[in-house]
Amino acid sequence: MIRTLHRWPGLIAAILLAIIALSGAALSVYPAMEAMNAPGASGMSVAELASRVQAAEPTVEQIRRAPSGKITAYFYKGDQPAAAIIDPQTGASLGAADVPALQRWLTNLHRSLFLGDGGRMVVAAGAAAMLTLSLSGLLLITRRAGGWRQLFSPLRGQGQGRRHSAIARLSVWGLMLSSTTALWMSAATFGFVPEGAGAPAFPAEVSGEIGLVPADIAALQQVSVDGFRSLTFPVAGDKTDVFTLKTASGEGYIDQGTGALLVWNEADVWQRTSDMIMLLHTGHGAAVLGLVLGFSALSVPLMGWSGLRLWLAGRAGRKRADTPAGEAETIILVGSEGGSTWGFAHTLETALTATGARVHTAAMSAFAPDEWKKARRIILLAATYGQGEAPASASDFLDRLAALPMPPAAPVAILGFGDRSFPSFCGFAEKIGRAAEAKGWKLLLPMDTVDRQSPQDFARWGRALSAAIGTSFDLNHQPTKPKTRDLVLVSRRDYGAEVQAPTSILRFALPKVPFWQRLTGRAFPDFEAGDLIGIVPEGSVVPRFYSLASGSRDGFVEICVRKQPGGLCSTQLTLMEPGDRVQVFLRHNPTFRPQRGRTPVLLIGAGTGIGPLAGFARNNAKARPMHLFFGARHPSSDALYAEELAAWQADGRLCSVTTAYSRGSAPIYVQDALRRDGERVARLLREGAQVMVCGGRDMAAGVAQALGEILAGKGMSLASLKAEGRYAEDVY
Structure with a gap:
């Protein structure tokens, strides 16, 4: 029974386990390299570190410390966000914090085989197979050795079987640890494990004072860099914002004017367990352990080959710095x-x-x-x-x-x-x-x-x-055309003709590619509603971007397009007929999507901004509380997704739908609809609701003003929502 339990998972999953193991072994080198190259900061306080970084990078928004000791600062260089590895002794940049392309590739291969959530489930199944192989193999080695006490005695036998057992006896411990922790991490990815305490609720009251530097904050002076995770700085000039401190023991907020610790959440058992699991699996923070696990992983293809030969034998008689x-x-x-x-x-x-x-x-x-x-x-x-x-x-x-x-x-x-x-x-x-x-x-x-x-x-x-x-040079500017894929239009729905604003919902077929192309990363990438599709119009190399109203799981690519006067791309798109093709590429937009959890979500948009919001509702099969506020010109011509919105409200994907038509019988804009429903909006925000806004800049400004008025005097503000990651915009 044990031999059968050991043999068939190994034979079936041999190639999968070899891919996972080899990519894991390669990844185990990076924590060690990171730890070796990380400048020492032992004994330093977070206050001292933050002051040095802020002196070197005045626009710093956040400082993070990796378990390896590497410290990264996030700031702005001009209007462009930047990140750099920091020397804690000086606060100066040691270079860009970009993850090497090979490491990103290996990570994606190791976690999901480039197949998104489906790949993650396959990897989880591989981890379960590895755990089964490890436990059954350990029992077989023990029985072969004559009992647990003889487990490390000289091995009996000869040839391939002896070599197989010798490798397994050394590596099985690391493989059991790796597979067990991988299963835990997979369970956490799919929400089967509690997320832990996390951040506390944003403080209802702050001093309203600003200007205190990190060096003078006692709460930061008392925290050693050794246990530090991250420090987020308040928005410059925002008296309602705070410092956000996260350590291995918990997370909380510090008043930027008085330095007082306003609120603190201790890390609970789930959070501490998850942190420990991450350390044990990746080696981040325990480089030597990571290397040991990497060496254990290298044994997988060796044992797979030797195990295959043993089975066959049994079957026979198996990829710039400028001037200051x-x-x-x-x-x-x-x-x-x-x-x-x-x-x-x-x-x-x-x-x-x-x-x-x-x-x-x-x-x-x-x-x-x-x-x-x-x-x-x-x-x-x-x-x-x-x-x-x-x-x-x-x-x-x-x-x-x-x-x-x-x-x-x-x-x-x-x-x-x-x-x-x-x-x-x-x-x-x-x-x-x-x-x-x-x-x-x-x-x-x-x-x-x-x-x-x-x-x-x-x-x-x-x-x-x-x-x-008086200098001779030529400017030969060649816009770089991104690598694109062809998408075929399968259907279209048209709106807006009556108000001279032609708008279309376009649905394209998702490209079908062989499994081997997916395995080598050549398939169309996985995507979610809210990601961006870049469309390169005919006769141009300059792409235009549209927010996606669908995700990979929907099996199609959908966007909302309004024809712009003289717009090359929008004109081409709104003239397309089913069967026509367009060149596209994908750009992920991870900051614009609902956060995990069951807290309510306020979806606010106007015009074609309904696209990603409709995508969020479409994928809300678990009936998370979602409330939509949608503005358009006229109900008879611009009611985008009207049928779907009614259906989604009926089946619980949307709790409420509030429409605002600026040219209807009772003209109203979406920001006015928010004010009219201010008490309900405020209640949802007190319950932890996330706000997601999509549409034109003027609309977004009006929505922000309306929400500011609704929140005034209620212990919340737009700044506090942004600080908590509860306010996201996709504005054009």
């Missing part, structure tokens, strides 16, 4: 909303650097000419948002320029980026030009523009710039 701003001759400042203008800035920086120039590139919000002592020229690459407004990375540039007592000494070149089909083409760049003229800022060359990210326009401007600064 203070040292640069050329300062390139970028104002970008979607990020594409940064690509042009990189092309310009590369070309200038090739001529020997010292170049510094940053966001326009970092405008500080008094600090650029060696600057000989300032180049502004400015995109336009909306009706001539500043993009996110240049929000306060004009205010900073106006506040200067004198114009910058270095002359300026202004290049606007936009789409000539819109009435406010390069409107923000023109505002900069007028402000520069009013300030008396000398122009290096006349303001120019780039239409629809044209490489030709950029190259033409580059020749003018080259002549103006």
